[in-house]
Amino acid sequence: MKSVELFAGAGGLAMGVSLAGFESLAVVEWDKWACDTIRENQRRGFPVVREWPLWEGDVRNFDWASIPEGIELLAGGPPCQPFSLAGKHRAFGDKRDMFPATVEAVRKLRPKSFIVENVKGLTRSSFANYYQYILLQLEFPEVVRKDRDSWLEHMKRLQAEKTSGALHLSGLTYNVVPTLVTAADFGIPQKRERVFIVGFRSDLGIKWSFPRTTHSLDALLYSQWVTGEYWERHGISSKSRPALPAKLKGKVRKLADMLFPLTEHPWRTVRDALVDIPDPRQCNDLDFLNHSFQGGAKVYPGHTGSPLDLPAKTLKAGDHGVPGGENMMVLENGDVRYFTARESARLQTFPDGYVFHGSWSEIMRQLGNAVPVALGRRVAASVAEQLAESELHKLARSRGRNVA
Missing domain, CATH: 3.40.50.150 (Vaccinia Virus protein VP39)
Structure with a gap:
């Protein structure tokens, strides 16, 4: 065809x-x-x-x-x-x-x-x-x-x-x-x-x-807060897990009381997508293509970054490069940093062997515009x-x- x-x-x-x-x-x-x-x-x-x-x-x-x-x-x-x-x-x-x-x-x-x-x-x-x-x-x-x-x-x-x-x-x-x-x-x-x-x-x-559809938020919440399978898969102990947000407690109780199992897969999270990719501050670009650290990430009103344990916010491409919070990740200690180009490519499901041409901001523009x-x-x-x-x-x- x-x-x-x-x-x-x-x-x-x-x-x-x-x-x-x-x-x-x-x-x-x-x-x-x-x-x-x-x-x-x-x-x-x-x-x-x-x-x-x-x-x-x-x-x-x-x-x-x-x-x-x-x-x-x-x-x-x-x-x-x-x-x-x-x-x-x-x-x-x-x-x-x-x-x-x-x-x-x-x-x-x-x-x-x-x-x-x-x-x-x-x-x-x-x-x-x-x-x-x-x-x-x-x-x-x-x-x-x-x-x-x-x-x-x-x-x-x-x-x-x-x-x-x-x-x-x-x-x-x-x-x-x-x-x-x-x-x-x-x-x-x-x-x-x-x-x-x-x-x-x-x-x-x-x-x-x-x-x-094949994946759902309900299935993610079930694997995180009912069975705990999500945390176990990522090797996160009970003490290190974040607290269940109060606004989700009622929803999780309903999921726990379900008589029939969910048929959809859990939403894939930032942690899922980046599970085997090293911190860019601890490797070089030869290990993972387009994986150089980009400094300067800051939180400001309306731009708070993507939590690790949910799907990322929509990657965006702005007139002047990257418009801030949508292209940041929130680390476990609450700090933020920009996604590298390779991490962003993972979020857009490009293969790791696919190379992007240009500066970091130019690559992020390409990725923000991509399907x-x-x-x-x-x-x-x-x-x-x-x-x-x-x-x-x-x-x-x-x-x-x-x-x-």
Whole structure:
């Protein structure tokens, strides 16, 4: 199955797509540092990215004629700053809004499916109309905005097309499923909330829903405060364990009284993710790549760092490097320090052998913008499964057989 990755950044979603079995025909990214990261790993022969056809430049200048129509997957995370809670919230008025370019790629490539990832801020009430506008454009990519149209006028035309149902009979349309996802619910050691917009070409007749969650906070609390398995696994004695927060006592009592065991796995914590990685102050960067200590971490209002025994707060990338508390960890003695680039990569589920290019702040920007590799793989694998089943049904029908 063939894929194209847009706005690839350091390669998180693209790597997940590759690990799900897709072959990349183009990996498109404009940022030099992110491209240097991919090129450095290609030079080192890192297996997942070694054969990627990387194209450095503005996605709007890419030659779509070089890619055959009807590829299986188009994937990408358009720049999130126009919708980020930490950004300027300009949406359509922000020149970094790349959703129009994404829709154009869908229109020209006519992929069987697409995966679009973006920040939770896209679903804010202040963006409600524009969010619906994005979804309508992805559903009806052939209804092109006219030069004289404002985006609101274009949205009205899209709404009219949806009401008429005419395009669903003959034109290029997609069944679009948007989902707000917490990465920790899928085994990522980070409370990262993101929107995934997944679409399948309507003519394929595919009915899809987002993969079921596999991990939960309840399961983590159960392993910590009911069975104690979490602390035992990490070799933490009863005397060294933190006190159960008062606000959780009632919840833990209910968990202890359950008649049936929890079926989900515990949320993965910072301690889980970093269990075998040494303190950066006691090793050198040759032992663990991108694991140099970065000083200067401070606590200030609203930025208190990530506790060891919960998933990390969302890693972020700011205009001037790293915006403080989200990218710090709280040590057992209450002190704080910045996550190293390698520790942050662990929290984003990048392999330890994957090298990042640039200064610490530049690497953290790449990581803060990335899709967790394991989450990208989970979503892409679910899409691949549906596409494969669709092909099997098509083959069976052509042979006059029924497939259960």
